[in-house]
Amino acid sequence: MDKKFGIKHxxxxxxxxxxxxxxxxxxxxxxxxxxxxxxxxAAVLAFFSAIFGPVVGGAIGLIGHALGDAVFYGSVWWSWVFPDAVFGIIVGLFAAKYKVKEGSFGGKEIGLFNIVQVVANALAWILVAPVLDIVIYAEPVNKVFTQGVAAFVANVIIIGILGTLLLVAYSKVGAKSGSLSKED
Structure with a gap:
């Protein structure tokens, strides 16, 4: 994780x-x-979180989900917005360990990324989302936990495939090209 928060973030x-x-x-x-x-x-959120850390990941999850709900659905379902922020924060906490920016996102780092994303998805979608659905919207317990488990499985699959591929590609190409860096 970057110690400094700057314009690239x-x-x-x-x-x-x-x-x-x-x-x-x-x-x-x-x-x-x-x-x-x-x-x-979900893969885009994981990608940015893994590269830029927990603040960027949390902000994208929170703001992106809230704006997406508002623009496309006309209202915000907060019990599903906050879990995306939680997910972004958790994945982002390990950003330095993935070594994506160094161009070293390989076997061990891919494994760590996928372990972290599975745990982060479990916390976000099997715990946080259903509990908030019950507390905020008084949704039926069976319904929200079923939806939470389905969202968990769907996110693990899409992030495990697309998120990993995006990070591998960026590690090989983007990290070495100096993207989002200050010009001389």
Whole structure:
């Protein structure tokens, strides 16, 4: 994790949030569980969190999800906004250990990233989202825990595949090109 928070983090927040919002409607419904889908935006959140750390990840999860809900659905479902922020923060806490910026995102780091994303998804979607659904919206317990488990599984799959591929590609190309760095 970067010790300094600078302009590249602000830019990353802006780009990540914009991508997260735009990708809100890019989803494949799980089908048998309402309001639950495979969403590419989860991989984008994991990608930015793994590169730029917990502040950027938390901000993208919170702002991106809230704006996406407001723009595409007309209202914000806060019990699902906060879990994305929690996920971004947890994945981002280990950003330095993934070694993506150094161009060393390989076997051990890929394994660590996927272990962290599974744990972060479990906390966010099997614990935080259902509890907030019950507390904030008085939703039925069975419904929200079923949705939470489905969201957990969907996110683990999409992040495990697409998130990992994005990080591998960035580690090999983007990290070495000096993207988002100060010009001389």
């Amino acid at each position: 602000v830019v990353a927040m802006g780009i990540g949030t914009a991508l997260f919002v735009v990708l809100t409607n890019v989803q494949i419904p799980v089908g048998f569980i309402p309001n639950t889908a495979l969403q590419t935006r």
